[in-house]
Amino acid sequence: MNTSDRQLIILSKNPEAGMVKTRLAKSIGEENALEIYEILRQHTARVAEKVDAKRVVFFSRFIPSSDLFLNDNFSARLQDGNDLGERMLQAIKSGFESGFHQVVLIGTDCYELIPAILDDAFSRLERADAVIGPAKDGGFYLIGMKRVIPELFVDRQWSTHDVLLDTLAILKQLDTTYELLVELSDIDTFDDLKKSPLWTSKP
Numbered sequence: 001m002n003t004s005d006r007q008l009i010i011l012s013k014n015p016e017a018g019m020v021k022t023r024l025a026k027s028i029g030e031e032n033a034l035e036i037y038e039i040l041r042q043h044t045a046r047v048a049e050k051v052d053a054k055r056v057v058f059f060s061r062f063i064p065s066s067d068l069f070l071n072d073n074f075s076a077r078l079q080d081g082n083d084l085g086e087r088m089l090q091a092i093k094s095g096f097e098s099g100f101h102q103v104v105l106i107g108t109d110c111y112e113l114i115p116a117i118l119d120d121a122f123s124r125l126e127r128a129d130a131v132i133g134p135a136k137d138g139g140f141y142l143i144g145m146k147r148v149i150p151e152l153f154v155d156r157q158w159s160t161h162d163v164l165l166d167t168l169a170i171l172k173q174l175d176t177t178y179e180l181l182v183e184l185s186d187i188d189t190f191d192d193l194k195k196s197p198l199w200t201s202k203p
Helices: 020-030 031-050 084-097 115-124 163-173 190-195
Strands: 005-010 053-058 075-078 102-106 132-133 140-145 178-180
Touching: 005 031, 005 084, 005 163, 020 031, 020 190, 031 115, 053 084, 102 115, 115 132, 115 140, 132 163, 140 163
Parallel strands: 005 053, 005 102, 053 075, 132 178
Antiparallel strands: 102 140, 132 140
16 A cells, blocks of 8 residues: 555644643643653654655644644644544544545654554554554554544543553444554653653762
């Protein structure tokens, strides 16, 4: 399948102090949390640029006049929806409405993400209807599909330890074939940060 059939969606919050990494900010402060978030976004952009797909970033509040994602490698759109599930669903729907046959969505929280994992996600969609990247906190860092599956996104509880299990249960209930990628860690809390390569101990 060629690049024109594949879309990679990145959901990004607008990088503003006090608006991003709020759980992390409780431990390290809003400005430090913003700095970590920008590092995560830079990493996500570098990884995404190496993937054989059309790339689009969906900003949370507004499309800024300048941003690290605003270059020839990405198109930019605005997220639409009242909760995370609606925002993911609307972004994925827009991909299929634009004519893509495989749509993969990621966030900007995973410092362990590498291009090979994203390539693997698209490859697995050659033989399965959906692909999930499990996160160690019980959620997922990636979700991809060959058609819109609204049930995965509506009337869901997010930011719980059961998000992944509930997602897999829905896929099984719908008799939808899926494959799982390698498990990775998101950085949402101070404990997450301390376990990541981003953390360097100070004397």
